[in-house]
Amino acid sequence: MNSRPIAPGSALERRRALGSLLGVSPALLAIGLFLLVPILIIAAYSLMQANPYGGVDQVFSSEAYTSLLFERQLDDSLAFTDSYLIIALRSVGIATATTLITLLIGFPVAVWLAMQPIRRRGLLIFLITIPFWANLLIRTYAWILLLRGTGVINNSLLGLGLIQQPLPLLYNDGAVLLGLVYTYAPFVVLPIYATLEKMDMRLLEAAQDLYAGRLRTLRKVVLPIARPGILAGAILTFVPCLGAMIAPELLGGGTKLMLGNLIFRQFSDARNWPFGAALALVLMAAVMLVLMFYAMRTERLRVAREGK
Amino acid sequence: MLPLFKRRRLDIQHFPGFGGFSFLFYLYLYAPILVLILYSFNANQSATVWTSFSLDWYRAAFNNQALRSAAGNSLLIAVCASVIATVIATLAALGTSRGARFKGMRLSIGAIMLPLVLPEIVVGVATLGLFSSIGLSLGYGNLIIAHTVFCIPFAYLPIRARLEDMDLSLEQAANDLYAGPWRTFTKVTLPLLMPGIFSGLMLAFIVSLDNFVISMMVSQAGTTTLPIFIFGMLRMGVTPDVNAVSTLILAVSVLFVSLSFLLGKSRT
Numbered sequence: 001m002n003s004r005p006i007a008p009g010s011a012l013e014r015r016r017a018l019g020s021l022l023g024v025s026p027a028l029l030a031i032g033l034f035l036l037v038p039i040l041i042i043a044a045y046s047l048m049q050a051n052p053y054g055g056v057d058q059v060f061s062s063e064a065y066t067s068l069l070f071e072r073q074l075d076d077s078l079a080f081t082d083s084y085l086i087i088a089l090r091s092v093g094i095a096t097a098t099t100l101i102t103l104l105i106g107f108p109v110a111v112w113l114a115m116q117p118i119r120r121r122g123l124l125i126f127l128i129t130i131p132f133w134a135n136l137l138i139r140t141y142a143w144i145l146l147l148r149g150t151g152v153i154n155n156s157l158l159g160l161g162l163i164q165q166p167l168p169l170l171y172n173d174g175a176v177l178l179g180l181v182y183t184y185a186p187f188v189v190l191p192i193y194a195t196l197e198k199m200d201m202r203l204l205e206a207a208q209d210l211y212a213g214r215l216r217t218l219r220k221v222v223l224p225i226a227r228p229g230i231l232a233g234a235i236l237t238f239v240p241c242l243g244a245m246i247a248p249e250l251l252g253g254g255t256k257l258m259l260g261n262l263i264f265r266q267f268s269d270a271r272n273w274p275f276g277a278a279l280a281l282v283l284m285a286a287v288m289l290v291l292m293f294y295a296m297r298t299e300r301l302r303v304a305r306e307g308k
Numbered sequence: 309m310l311p312l313f314k315r316r317r318l319d320i321q322h323f324p325g326f327g328g329f330s331f332l333f334y335l336y337l338y339a340p341i342l343v344l345i346l347y348s349f350n351a352n353q354s355a356t357v358w359t360s361f362s363l364d365w366y367r368a369a370f371n372n373q374a375l376r377s378a379a380g381n382s383l384l385i386a387v388c389a390s391v392i393a394t395v396i397a398t399l400a401a402l403g404t405s406r407g408a409r410f411k412g413m414r415l416s417i418g419a420i421m422l423p424l425v426l427p428e429i430v431v432g433v434a435t436l437g438l439f440s441s442i443g444l445s446l447g448y449g450n451l452i453i454a455h456t457v458f459c460i461p462f463a464y465l466p467i468r469a470r471l472e473d474m475d476l477s478l479e480q481a482a483n484d485l486y487a488g489p490w491r492t493f494t495k496v497t498l499p500l501l502m503p504g505i506f507s508g509l510m511l512a513f514i515v516s517l518d519n520f521v522i523s524m525m526v527s528q529a530g531t532t533t534l535p536i537f538i539f540g541m542l543r544m545g546v547t548p549d550v551n552a553v554s555t556l557i558l559a560v561s562v563l564f565v566s567l568s569f570l571l572g573k574s575r576t
Contacts (some may be wrong), residue, residue: 017410023403038434135518138554144342243427254502280433
C-alpha cells in the first residue's frame with residue numbers, strides 16, 4: 001500500500017496513519033451516530049411499554065419479548081401462541097426456497113457467461129445488472145401486470161383457449177416466491193461468475209482428456225471451483241429475503257405476512273413500537289448468525305485451499 | 309491463436325442447453341419490464357388490453373400535481389444525500405486505500421459496509437427510533453440524513469476500486485518532482501480518481517432515488533418521496549398512469565447506471 005518503504009513506527013508512518021484515521025472518521029461518525037446508536041435506541045425501546053398513539057412510554061416492560069410467543073389472556077395469564085412463530089418460519093421457508101431456486105437458475109447462467117468470448121461478456125454482465133439497479137417497487141409491480149386475473153399470462157392462456165377461467169396466479173406464496181427469485185437471481189449469477197471467470201480453462205481440457213463427460217466435468221471440476229461464489233450468492237439472497245417487505249406486500253396481497261411486513265405494521269397500523277423493535281432485533285440477530293456462519297465457512301474454504 | 313486450438317477450446321467449453329437456458333433467463337429478467345413499458349403507451353383505460361399507441365398517461369402523470377411534488381422531493385433528497393455520501397466515502401476510501409494502515413482498519417471497513425448488510429427494515433426502524441427519541445423533525449433533513457447513511461457504502465465501493473486500480477508510480481513521480489502532499493493530491497490523485505468518484509455518485513444517487521422501505525419508515529407528512537407516492541397509487545389499484553411514471557423512473561435509473569458503468573470503465 002505504501003508508496004515507499006518507511007520504517008514502521010517512524011514519525012512519518014505515524015502521521016500517515018493519523019491521516020488515514022482522519023479520512024475514515026466522517027464515515028464512522030455518520031454510521032455510528034445514525035445507525036449504531038439508533039440500534040441501541042431500539043434495543044431500549046423493545047424493553048419499554050407501547051404508547052397506544054405510537055412511540056413508547058419510558059417504563060420497563062418485557063411484554064414485547066413475551067408476546068413473541070405468548071398471548072395475554074383476559075385473566076392476565078399467558079397462553080402459548082404460534083402466530084408469530086408461523087410468520088417467522090414462513091419467512092425462513094420462503095427465503096430458503098428462494099435461495100435454492102436462484103442457485104439452480106443462476107449456476108448454469110454463470111457457467112454459460114464464463115464460457116463466452118471475453119469481448120461479449122462485458123455487455124452480457126451489464127444486461128444482468130440493469131434490472132438490479134431498476135426500482136425494486138416498480139419491478140415487483142410489473143409482475144402484477146403479468147400475473148393478475150386480467151394480466152398478460154391469463155389473457156394469453158384464455159385467448160389460446162387453454163384455460164376457461166383465469167388462474168389465481170397473484171396473491172399467494174408462489175407469487176411472492178416468483179417475485180423474490182426475480183429480484184435476487186442477479187445476486188447469485190454475479191458472484192458465481194466472478195469465481196468462474198478466473199478459472200483455468202485447461203482444467204476442463206484435462207477433465208476431458210481423462211474421459212470425464214460434460215456432466216462429470218461440471219460436477220467434479222466446475223462446481224468445486226464455483227463453491228465460494230455459490231456460498232456468497234446464497235448469502236446475498238437469503239439475508240435480504242428474510243427481511244423482504246415489498247414482494248409480500250404487493251404480490252402476496254398483504255395477508256400472508258413475512259417478518260418485514262410484520263415489523264413494518266407495528267410502526268404503522270398496529271402502533272406497537274416495542275414489539276416492532278423486538279422483532280427487528282430478532283431479525284438482525286438472525287442475519288448476524290447467518291453472516292457469522294458465512295465468515296466461518298469462507299475462512300475454512302480459504303484455509304483448505306491455501307493450507308493456512 | 310491456432311485455429312485447431314480454438315476449435316478444441318470451443319468444444320470443451322460448450323455445455324449443451326446452457327445457452328438456451330441463459331436466453332430464457334434474460335427473457336425472464338426483461339419480460340416484466342418490457343410489458344410495463346409497452347402498457348405505458350397503451351391508449352386503453354383498463355390497462356389490460358392493447359388498443360393503440362398513446363402518450364395520454366405521460367400527460368396525465370406530468371399534470372398530476374402531487375406526483376410532481378413527490379418527484380421534486382425525491383430529487384432534492386437524492387442530490388443532497390448522494391453528494392454528502394460521496395464526499396464522506398471519498399475521504400474514507402483515501403483513508404483505507406492510501407496512507408498507512410491503522411489499528412481497527414478492518415473494523416472500520418466493516419462498519420462502512422454495515423448499511424449494506426443489515427436488512428433495510430431494520431435500518432428504517434432504527435433511524436425512526438433515533439429521530440423520535442431525540443424529537444428531531446427537520447422534514448427533508450430527516451430523510452437526507454437517513455439516505456446519506458445507506459448511500460455511503462454504495463459510493464465507497466467504486467471509489468475504493470478505482471483507487472486500488474490506480475498506478476502509484478504517478479503519485480511517486482509527483483513526489484519526486486517536489487510536489488507537496490497537497491499538490492500531489494489535487495493535481496494527480498484527485499483527477500485520476502474522478503471517474504471513480506462520479507461512478508460512486510451516480511450509484512448513490514439511484515439508490516437514494518429508488519429507496520422505499522427506509523423512506524417509508526422515516527418520512528413525515530409533506531415529505532412524500534416518489535416511491536412512497538407510487539406505493540400509495542398501487543394500493544389504490546393499478547392505473548395506467550403508474551405505468552408511465554414507472555417507465556420514466558426506469559429510464560432515469562438505466563441512464564445513470566449506464567453513465568456510472570462507462571465512467572468506471574474509462575481509462576485515463
